[in-house]
Amino acid sequence: MDAQQKPLYGLMAEFNDVTSLVNAAKRTHAEGYRRIDAFTPFPVHELFDAIDAHDRRLPLAVLLGGITGCLAGFGLCYWVSVIAYPLNIGGRPLNSWPSFIPVTFEVTILLASFTAVLAMLGLNGLPMPYHPVFNVKRFAEHASLDGFFLAIEAEDSKFDRDKTRAFLQGLGAREVNDIDP
Amino acid sequence: MDSKTAAHYPAPPPVIAPGHTFETVTEKISRIVLGGRHPLGWFIALGIGFLFVNVLMVSIGYLLLKGIGIWGNNVPVGWAFDIINFVWWIGIGHAGTLISAILLLLKQDWRTSINRFAEAMTLFAVACAAMFPLIHTGRPWLAAYWLFPYPNTMDIWPQFRSPLIWDVFAVSTYASVSALFWYTGLIPDLATLRDRTKKKWLARLYGGLALGWRGSARHWQRYETAYLLLAGMSTPLVLSVHTIVSFDFSVGLVPGWHATIFPPYFVAGAIYAGFAMVLLLAIPLRKMYGVEDFITMRHLENMAKITLVTGLMVCYGYAMEAFYGWYSANQYEEFMIYNRMTGPYGWAYWMLIFCNGVVPQTLWIKRLRTNLVWLFIMALIVSVGMWLERFVIIVTSLHRDFLPSSWDMYYPTVWDFSTFFGTLGLFVTLFFLFVRVLPMISIFEMRTLVPAARVAGPHDPNADVDVTYGGNQ
Numbered sequence: 001m002d003a004q005q006k007p008l009y010g011l012m013a014e015f016n017d018v019t020s021l022v023n024a025a026k027r028t029h030a031e032g033y034r035r036i037d038a039f040t041p042f043p044v045h046e047l048f049d050a051i052d053a054h055d056r057r058l059p060l061a062v063l064l065g066g067i068t069g070c071l072a073g074f075g076l077c078y079w080v081s082v083i084a085y086p087l088n089i090g091g092r093p094l095n096s097w098p099s100f101i102p103v104t105f106e107v108t109i110l111l112a113s114f115t116a117v118l119a120m121l122g123l124n125g126l127p128m129p130y131h132p133v134f135n136v137k138r139f140a141e142h143a144s145l146d147g148f149f150l151a152i153e154a155e156d157s158k159f160d161r162d163k164t165r166a167f168l169q170g171l172g173a174r175e176v177n178d179i180d181p
Numbered sequence: 182m183d184s185k186t187a188a189h190y191p192a193p194p195p196v197i198a199p200g201h202t203f204e205t206v207t208e209k210i211s212r213i214v215l216g217g218r219h220p221l222g223w224f225i226a227l228g229i230g231f232l233f234v235n236v237l238m239v240s241i242g243y244l245l246l247k248g249i250g251i252w253g254n255n256v257p258v259g260w261a262f263d264i265i266n267f268v269w270w271i272g273i274g275h276a277g278t279l280i281s282a283i284l285l286l287l288k289q290d291w292r293t294s295i296n297r298f299a300e301a302m303t304l305f306a307v308a309c310a311a312m313f314p315l316i317h318t319g320r321p322w323l324a325a326y327w328l329f330p331y332p333n334t335m336d337i338w339p340q341f342r343s344p345l346i347w348d349v350f351a352v353s354t355y356a357s358v359s360a361l362f363w364y365t366g367l368i369p370d371l372a373t374l375r376d377r378t379k380k381k382w383l384a385r386l387y388g389g390l391a392l393g394w395r396g397s398a399r400h401w402q403r404y405e406t407a408y409l410l411l412a413g414m415s416t417p418l419v420l421s422v423h424t425i426v427s428f429d430f431s432v433g434l435v436p437g438w439h440a441t442i443f444p445p446y447f448v449a450g451a452i453y454a455g456f457a458m459v460l461l462l463a464i465p466l467r468k469m470y471g472v473e474d475f476i477t478m479r480h481l482e483n484m485a486k487i488t489l490v491t492g493l494m495v496c497y498g499y500a501m502e503a504f505y506g507w508y509s510a511n512q513y514e515e516f517m518i519y520n521r522m523t524g525p526y527g528w529a530y531w532m533l534i535f536c537n538g539v540v541p542q543t544l545w546i547k548r549l550r551t552n553l554v555w556l557f558i559m560a561l562i563v564s565v566g567m568w569l570e571r572f573v574i575i576v577t578s579l580h581r582d583f584l585p586s587s588w589d590m591y592y593p594t595v596w597d598f599s600t601f602f603g604t605l606g607l608f609v610t611l612f613f614l615f616v617r618v619l620p621m622i623s624i625f626e627m628r629t630l631v632p633a634a635r636v637a638g639p640h641d642p643n644a645d646v647d648v649t650y651g652g653n654q
Contacts, residue, residue, distance in 0.1 A: 019637045025398075041203060041373075042628040043401040046636045053399040058406050077341040080330060085338040102347035102425055106354040109418045113358045113411055117365055120407035121392065124400045128393035143396050144373040146203035 009132035009181040010153040013173035021148040024171040025050035035156035039149040065115025073107030198474035233606020240600040258591035263317035265571040270310035276455020277303025282415035294475040300363040305611040309604040344428040351425040369625040436517035437578030446498030453491035457563035492541035536566025
């Protein structure tokens with residue numbers, strides 16, 4: 001059939017409530033599907049476990065950002081006060097590090113915070129002006145309201161149009177839709 | 182609230198009125214932005230605010246034309262309204278960060294419906310605050326080289342041992358991180374507005390700002406991690422900001438400034454003034470937009486309690502200042518506190534004690550704490566009291582310094598007042614514009630409070646307990 005030949009991004013199942021979605025996501029993951037994603041209008045911690053979505057790179061990036069900020073902040077104070085513009089006031093030490101702490105602290109927080117947000121967006125692949133999931137009409141209308149969705153990408157090694165569709169329907173989905181690319 | 186729950190050990194009232202679903206929560210908050218009609222109060226508030234924005238423009242224009250001689254400050258009172266207003270505004274900002282960051286870390290679910298507009302309040306208060314140190318240089322574009330470290334043609338660098346430079350770093354970091362925190366919290370709600378609006382250009386605008394957010398679980402996980410880390414970093418940040426502001430005074434040797442109590446005393450005062458401002462905004466807002474279901478009596482009562490507690494801390498600060506004056510056995514310190522209480526500005530000191538020490542004590546009484554009219558008046562009095570506190574600290578310490586030959590009085594001019602009221606107008610204008618174009622309550626966080634947001638299952642033994650009736654108040 002013609003419809004069978006058209007390229008597909010994946011399949012999307014919609015569930016009635018958050019509990020069915022979490023259970024379905026668990027079974028999908030247990031079934032061996034890996035290129036899956038779930039969509040909810042608010043964060044659901046049980047889902048992170050269900051599809052094994054735990055990115056540990058983000059806290060590490062923030063730590064590195066913070067360390068960089070700390071070194072940069074202290075380095076700035078030190079370079080200015082000791083090397084570039086030394087002021088000898090009554091023979092007091094040029095490297096008066098206690099008075100450099102406030103600036104060092106602020107720059108640490110500044111860089112760590114920017115790293116947190118930029119790394120979050122970067123790892124999430126945002127900004128993304130176009131994404132196929134929005135081609136599903138129900139998704140576009142309900143994903144940011146009250147819809148609970150589970151998507152399996154066609155790229156997944158276990159993906160098979162008919163079998164995967166039947167599998168999703170067997171999970172108690174209220175409807176299963178094709179995601180046009 | 183209703184009297185039958187006020188039995189012996191009443192359960193804390195819910196943070197969201199019963200009966201709400203994902204749809205009603207989303208609809209109710211997004212309609213404020215997307216629905217056409219706005220209440221009359223909005224137009225009135227914006228109109229008055231905008232009037233004072235014009236006053237501000239004229240004041241700043243005249244200041245840049247004539248120089249800071251148009252203000253009343255002069256030797257020995259070199260710091261006056263500009264610094265008083267700076268400290269007052271930046272203090273107000275602190276409550277927003279406290280609500281959004283510290284209460285998040287403490288898992289206080291009642292913060293959810295007030296954090297968004299409190300964060301907006303922080304941003305606008307910091308904007309008003311930052312204006313004063315900039316314009317009090319008279320020619321801000323000539324002041325850049327000693328404020329910011331950049332390679333200039335004079336080969337001069339800022340003095341990193343000065344609290345004023347620490348202040349530049351603290352306030353600019355605070356403004357940047359608050360903006361970042363606020364925007365991060367807005368992303369999922371911008372996506373909601375993108376999907377809800379029926380106008381194509383609005384969908385594009387909100388869509389662009391939402392960065393293509395689609396509510397993926399993988400995204401949510403990183404989002405929550407980032408948000409929690411931001412909250413964790415904002416917490417010490419907000420404490421550091423007012424600490425550093427207090428260093429502007431306490432590092433100096435002026436009697437009445439040179440005290441180690443200043444950092445904690447300033448931080449408590451900042452939170453105190455900030456919660457008063459949140460109350461001032463929340464009480465009319467919930468009425469105007471009919472969001473009493475989300476900003477419930479419990480929220481207002483909790484905020485009143487925090488105001489009471491921080492008010493007591495501030496009073497402790499006043500007591501300690503007086504104690505130090507005596508215990509230091511230093512004649513300048515002794516004279517400072519004596520002069521503060523009985524000198525020419527004694528009226529300001531006793532008004533301050535009345536506003537910050539006496540009036541908030543009415544919040545011990547539940548009937549007054551839950552009376553909206555009284556809460557509003559009380560918050561106004563607290564705001565005045567906190568402004569007077571900075572006036573007293575700055576002016577009374579400076580006008581009688583070490584040498585009696587240089588003693589003098591300080592009288593503000595009309596331009597001092599017009600600049601101050603102008604920033605109030607700017608704050609009101611920005612705030613009401615924000616209410617018009619962005620959701621003033623976090624929609625996605627409100628959804629998590631709806632009972633249907635709970636996942637039932639073996640990992641959740643309390644699945645049938647309604648989360649909104651949780652224990653911590």
